[in-house]
Amino acid sequence: MAVARPALIEGARPRGVFTRHDIHGDTVLDCDVVVIGSGAGGSTVAAELSEAGFDVIVVEEGSYYATRDFTADTSAMVRQLYRDGGATIAVGNPPVMYQEGRAVGGSTVINGGMSWRTPERVLDRWERSGLDISAKAMEPYFERVEKRIHVAGMDQEAIGNDNQLLKKGADAKGWKIIGNLRNQAHCVGSNRCAFGCPTGAKQSALVSYIPRALHYGARVYADVKVDRITRHGKRATGVMGKSAAGFNVAVRAKLVVAACGAIHTPALLVRSGFRSPSGRIGHNLSMHPNVKVVAIYDEPVTGWKGAHQAFQVREFEEQGLLFAAVNMPPSVLAMSFPQRGRALGELMVQYDRMVLAGMLCEDTATGRVRTIDGRPQAFYQLNETDAANLQRGVSLLSELLFASGAKRILLPFHGAPELASADDARRLLDNRIPAKGWEVVTVHMMGTAAMGADRSAAVTDSFGTVYDADRLIVADASLFPTPIGVNPMETIMALATRAAAHIIDNSRRFVS
Amino acid sequence: MTYHHSSTARAVLRSLVPVICPPEAAHLADAIVDHMALTIGALPSLAAKGLAAGLVTYDLGALVRYGRRASRLGPVQAEAYYASWEHGITPVHVQFAKGINQLMSLSCYEQPEMMEACGYRAAGWIEQVTKKRLTVFADDVRKQNEQILAPDPLRPSLKKEVA
Incomplete structure (x- = not known):
């Protein structure tokens, strides 16, 4: 009988990495700074403060895997690297499926x-709201x-x-298209970014x-897994958590940095x-909110080869x-289709002639993360x-794909007919598709512990220091006062670098 | 979470393979159902429990209409019964049918034979390009690895000032 089991073989760990195999009983650790989460924000703060001479402990709920552990076994990667197998849902109509790394x-x-x-334009907006963050001030951190x-x-x-x-489609339409800037050192196009880069090129x-x-x-x-931030009055003093083997792990620290992402950071603050x-x-x-369309061409595309x-x-x-x-691999694509049985087979046999194109929408709606029984639950209603x-975007994207030679386009909403021409794509705008009809996914969650100059309207100051708390800093996408309209990783890292500089400059205040 | 299919869940899922998966996957039914257990085990526990309960409900629900469990329906009845949930009378029916469709489609196309039929040969491609990166770009890769560890203090003039 099949059971869930670790699918990745964890090999040797580098010096300084400890896992469930190394914790054999209840454990108490001491350090200057404890960082909760090892993603874009947490890892950046940890590296900068370590180099500055601080004793730093990073606590991460997920496991440690190295590049060699990342294989072509898509579902195994998803089970091991994604929270909830990649199927976490923000409640709404439509529900929004979101993914977080773990x-x-x-x-x-x-x-x-x-x-x-x-x-x-986003930094200007933030600056106008009173934050001491400008494009010029951020430049050294981005660099x-x-x-x-x-x-x-x-x-x-x-x-x-x-x-x-x-x-080709964008050029045919005369639309602006740019080469993506990516954190990679000679990416060779394995096209497995979403499942752990198996070549080591992605500089995660x-x-x-x-x-x-x-x-x-x-x-x-x-x-x-960190259960709570310990505190003495308003002062954060460390964290309490549990290892995967069930042992208690306490870390006593002079400064606590929460970098668990925009879903888990607010829940951690609340339950602490x-x-x-x-x-x-x-x-x-x-x-x-992100939607995808599938374009089918006459000629082979072999989209899985290439960046x-x-x-x-x-x-x-x-x-x-x-x-x-x-x-995306066939399995992930297949699960997004409503077709089944013979119809699914007839569609999937064309996999190698498909282009999956996605669209990111800078949203105007905002949702909320509530903490229910200590666990976060996101609520988000697409407005x-x-x-x-999104409807306009799907129409435009479809036009672009037809301009590049697509013969058919499958759409991301219930009961949608296939599109067979650019005219069909334009006619999409004739009838309003209600919000509840969309199939929406996302990987960009932001804003739930927003920074701001006004403590009566924000959660932290511009360095992530939590208002009305002492020695507690947030360093992840929770800080964003508004959506940013582009992929958020570099913004998170730059803000984390800025926060680290602030901590170093004010070490007596934060780490004495 | 460790998840095992119950005998009922396994029987229901086994009976749904011909309904959801393409005919060419019929002989992979056991492997598909096994794979689904791995995926369900990674889901939030509430979702996994909901699916397990839903499968029992789905199985017993067929008794009302067909006088036998879903897992024992013939092909035509199995198709009609699933379709009745797919276009169901409540959103719960619809979501359950959709969820099973998604999980089973995922597991179906995770089978090596089905990936091959799609022309997807990722393992060989990964091996090929990894080798290329580590040979053609070896010098640049080494330089980047060195850069990652090279001293470059954020505040060069400051020493740690912790009392």
Whole structure:
């Protein structure tokens, strides 16, 4: 009988990484700074503070896997690297399925590797709201992150046919399309970004900031789930958690950094008893709702050979829409189709002639993360404004794909007919598709412990310091006051670098 | 979470393979159902429990209409019964049918034979490009690995000032 089991074989661990195999009883640890979460924010803070000489412990709920552990076994990767097998749901109509990484390196292990600075228009918006963050002030932090994770354009030979078709379509329409900047060192186009890069080319936190943190003396405790931040009054004093083997793990620290992502950070703050004067912990959830279309061509595309998302269509960026080609393995694609039986087989036999194209929408709706029995539950209702934007985006994206030679396009909403021409794509706009009709997914959750100058309206200051708490800093996408309209990893890392600089500059206040 | 199919769940899922999977996957039914157990085990426990309860309900629900359990229906009746849930009378029926369709389709196309039929040969491709990266770009890869560890303090002039 089949049972759930670890699918990845965990090999030797580097010095400084401890897992459930190393914790043989209840454990108490001491350090200067404990960082909860090892993703984009946590790993960056850990590396910067370790190099500055602080004694840092990173606590990560997921396990430690190395590049050699990442294989072509898609579902095994999903089971091991994604929280809830990648099937976590934000409640709403439609429900929004979202994915979070759960491994050392966090979601950087499973993201597409897009590395974009926060758009200036967004930083301007934040600055106008009173935050002391400007494009100029952020520049050195972006530069530092980009150097560390090797942000670069793609090698031309690594760009696959699906992306070339996207470019062909954009060029035919005269639309702006740009090469994606990605954190990669000679990506060779395995197109497995979302399942752990098996070539080591993607410079996720797992192969960049985490090794750096370890090199400068940080310790990483994997397989430990933090239950709560301990505190003395308003002062954070460490964390209490449990190892995967069931042992208690306590870390006593002078400073606590919460970097668990926009879903889990607010829940951790709430169940640890921290209250924001604004009452806004868990509010302001943005999700960059994402929909996909499948275009079928006459000729082979073989989209699984070549870099993931080599280009981005930026023509409609100002309207909050980005398009990209996002190949997925057959199993993941099959589960997104409503077809079954013979019809599914007839569709899937055309897999090699498909281009899967996705669209990111900068949302105007906000949801909320509530903490129920200590666990986070996201609630998010796609609003009609964003649904209308998605509808327009699907129409435009379909036009682009037809311009590149697509013969049929399958759409992401209930009961939708296939499109057979660009005219069909334009006619999509004739009838409003209600919000509840969409199939929406996302990997960009933001905003639930938002920074702001006004403590009565925000949860933290611009460095992530939690208002009305002492020695507690947030360093993840929870901080974003608004959605940013592009992939958030670099923004998280840059803000985390800025927070680390603030901590170093004010070490007596934070770590004495 | 460790998850095992109950005998009822296994029988129901086994009977749904011809309904949800393409005919060419029929001989892979046991492997598909086994694979589903792995996937369900990774889901939130509430979802896994809901699915398990749903499968029992689905099985017994057929008694009302056909006088036999879903797992014992013939092909035509099995198709009609699943379709009645797929277009069901309540959103719960619809979501359950959709969820089973998704999980089973995923497991079906995770079978090596089905991936091969799609032309998807990722393992060989990964091996090929990994080798290329480590040979053609060996110098650049080494430089990046060195850069990751090279000293580059965020605040060069400051030493740790912890009392």
